[in-house]
Amino acid sequence: MSKSIDHNSFLVENGNNNIIKTGKFNDFKELKSFVEKIKKEKESLLHRTSIEDNNDFTILEDRDIYIYDDGLTTSYTMAIQKENQSTFSFSNLVVKFSNNDTTTAFILNYIPSQDYLNNYVNDPQIPFQGEVNYESIDYDGSLDDLNARYTCNSITVTYCNYGGEVHAAGENCTPSFMFDVTYDICYDSNNGQPLNESIDPPAGPNNGGGGSNSNPTIPLPTDTCEDSNTGNIGLIGGNGNCYSSEMLALSDELEEILDGIDYEYDSSLTDYEVISFNTVDEFEEFHDSIFDDVETEDSETSNDDGISKTKTFDHIFDIGMFSYTIKVEVETTIPSANSCDCMVVEDVTTILIGNTTLVEWEQLGNHTTEVSSDGSExxxxxxxxxxxxxxxxxxxxxxxxxxxxxxxxxxxxxxxIEYYLIKE
Incomplete structure (x- = not known):
């Protein structure tokens, strides 16, 4: 279930400042032109890197962007949806224009804590808690020196403790209550892997203020949802499913049980389309024995024209656990007894019969054949x-x-001679 909040609202505070602003992406021509340029460069077939391939993204243009302008630099933070967005994470693009330096851009990937998400829907300015990692964009030149072990960017989050409670500063915050905290976010330059850095809410002002080399920003989560089982808040994935920490924990258990077998969380499934299990242990028992009780039967039909005989073999695999069968129909041509030719398999088709609401079957391409080394089978x-x-x-x-x-x-x-099935 979707949990609706106003992503464009901030705490109602009577103060104001000239540093922090919000606005829509399409209202800033210089920013829009820059983003389109780096996306175009990333789509070029020339000099692509694995990082570029993995960082294709879409700006969520309906969402407000965060703007931090101190007179010398202007930093923009935009909520984005990455093509390969990890579940239970959200990503922001940060772009900084400077009067005295080159323009920089990078992506921050946030993995929120469950407590942060639960509180965020009621207070969008609550300080972020969880992990964050940084991904370079080729335009900012940070991949030039691959001999360096780590490549880092500093980000600065501006907080406000108006009313005695620390929260992320918004455009209505009073300057005298605002303070900065700077974090170094890195990735491993040798293998291009991001390094998760933990972020906890600050207790209050400290001496960790931002400098000209830092990048002021604030986490901007994507759409949230409510886990109908627990009531906890999750994030809506690119496929429309709601991902909470509980669902992901269950998914991790399934990954270990299924050991390479494909599985996918699908909230669109109805109770008529699923077999229900109360616990993971119950499902594991089902999974381990799914093909243990398979009964088989066969039949054949033939047509003999005196030259060759056409035979169709029907092999039935009855999997009683589901009350359904898969019928394998093999159409063959058998040469006459006086011929030196061997049999030929003309076609093989498979058909699912029975309770098709719980099970789907799809044949993968055509059949293959193999002749034994002695030529007998x-x-x-x-x-x-x-x-x-x-x-x-x-x-x-x-x-x-x-x-x-x-x-x-x-x-x-x-x-x-024989027929059977193999679960790969």
Whole structure:
């Protein structure tokens, strides 16, 4: 469920200052021109880096931007949505124009604490608590010296303790209550990996004020939502799902259990489309035994024109846990008894029959065949994905299993030797 807040509102305070302002991205032509330039450079096929590939983003133009102008430099902070945005995180683009120095730009990725998000929806100026990391943008030149172990940028967050409670300073804050705290945010230049830095709310003013080399900013979270299971606040992902810390903790457990098997949180699944489990342990037991109780049966039809015989083999795999079957239909041509030719597999089709609300089946491409080293057997492989809707402790997921159906034939006669399935 979406948790609506006014992202463009700040604490009602009767003071004012000429340093901090807010506005819309499209109202600042110089800023807009600069952002379009760096995005164009990042989209160029020339001199692309892995960091550039990973940092494609969209400005959230409906959101207010944060502006810090001290007369010598002007810093803009914009909420963005990255193409590869990690769940339970949000990102900001920071651009600083200077009268005496080059323009700089970089991306800050924030991983908020659950307490911060829960409080943020009621007070958007509450000091950030969680982790933050920094990603370079090629334009600012910070990748030139790859011999350096760390590349860092300093950011300055301006706070206000009006009323005795520390909060992020807004445009209505009284200057005499405002103070700066500077943080160094780095990434590993040798491998391009960001380094998470913990940020905790300051207790009050200190001597860590910003300087001309710092970048004044403030965290601007993206859209929030309410976890319907716990009531905690989460962040809406690019796919529209609500991600809270509890959901991500469950997802981490699933990753360990499924061990490489694809799964996806999908809040659109209804109770009719999922198998419900109260605990992760219940799901793990189900996962471990999902293909333990498979019953099989077969039948065949043939058409003999005296030259060759066409046979269609139907192999039924009944997975009783779901009350559904997957039918594997193998169409073959068997040469006559006097021929020196061997059988040919013309086509293989797979069909899901039964309770299709809980399970989806998709055949992956065409079948493949393999002749044994002695030339006596022909093995047919048909791969596909079986997607099962599950709900664990109230959270719906799609789990996708890769399955291969195998049929082994006598290469000369076309008789079936065995058939089975493999969960990969």
């Amino acid at each position: 022909l093995t047919v492989y048909t791969r596909g994905t079986m997607t099962v809707g599950v709900k664990i402790d109230g959270y719906p997921f799609r789990t996708t299993y890769l399955v291969t159906f195998v049929q082994v034939f006598d290469y000369s006669t076309g008789y079936v």
